[in-house]
Amino acid sequence: xxxxxxxxxxxxxxxxxxxxxxxxxxxxxxxxxxxxxxxxxxxxxxxxxxxxxxxxxxxxxxxxxxxxxxxxxxxxxxxxxx
Ligand SMILES: [Zn+2]
Numbered sequence: 001x002x003x004x005x006x007x008x009x010x011x012x013x014x015x016x017x018x019x020x021x022x023x024x025x026x027x028x029x030x031x032x033x034x035x036x037x038x039x040x041x042x043x044x045x046x047x048x049x050x051x052x053x054x055x056x057x058x059x060x061x062x063x064x065x066x067x068x069x070x071x072x073x074x075x076x077x078x079x080x081x082x
Pocket of ligand 1: 005007008009010052053
């Protein structure tokens with residue numbers, strides 16, 4: 001379950017900064033991911049709701065898990081090498 005927007009209560013999508021990989025672009029086109037571009041703010045939010053509200057959720061692990069699930073659903077293959 002993704003976190004809800006503290007302002008409007010809508011379900012959040014993981015907010016990704018930097019140059020997106022193709023799978024991230026596809027996920028963003030479906031609204032399952034939000035792209036923050038290359039702007040690096042001092043206080044970096046990590047979730048965005050469909051109404052463009054952004055906020056920071058301290059649970060980085062949940063963000064990463066959610067982000068990876070969305071990317072994999074769009075064909076991303078995580079590296080399994082160690
Ligand atoms: Zn909102």
